[in-house]
Amino acid sequence: MQFGISGEQLATGLQQISRYLLRMFVWHDFFNWPFRYYFTQIAITLAIVFAGTLTATVIALLLSFLAARNIMRGVIPGTIALLMRRLFDVLRGIDMAIWGLIFVRAVGLGPLAGVLAIIMQDTGLLGRLYAEGHEAVDRSPGRGLTAVGANGLQKHRFSIFTPVFPDVPGAEPVSD
Known part of the structure; x- marks a missing residue:
C-alpha cells in the first residue's frame, strides 16, 4: 500500500518539525527578552480580573436582595424582583467578549474596557446565584x-x- 510519502520525505519532514519545535521552545536569546514588560502585562491582567470580579461581587450582592422573591413580596416589589431577574439574565446572557467590544467602543481600548466587561458579565452571574441563595x-x-x-x-x-x-x-x- 502506497501513501505517496517516501522515506526520504518523511525524514526531511521530521527534521523540519524538530527544528521548528526546537526554535519554539528553546530560547537562544534568553538575556535579551523583555521580561519586565511581560511580567508587567501579566500583573495588569490580574489586576483587571481582580478589580472587575470584586466590583461585580459587591454590586451583585446588593442587587440580589432586589431579585429574591421571598424578600420582595407584593405586586410592586414582585415586579421589581422580576425585572431584576431579567436584568441578571440579560447581563449573564451576553458574552464577555461582546461586552468587551461594546466598552472598547464606549471608553476606548485599555484596561477600563476589560474591567467593565467583567463587571457586567459577573454581575449577572453572581446576582442570580446570590438571589437563588436568598430564596433557599x-x-x-x-x-x-x-x-x-x-x-x-x-x-x-x-x-x-x-x-x-x-x-x-x-x-x-x-x-x-
Missing part, C-alpha cells in the same frame, strides 16, 4: 425574629444574609 433560606429564623420584635433590617440581616453569607465567593471560613 429557611424562613423559621425570620418568624422567630419577628416574634421577639426585630425590625425588617434586623430580620434581613440575621435570617437571610447570615445563612447565605458562606455562598459569597471567598467568604467561606478556612477550616484548620
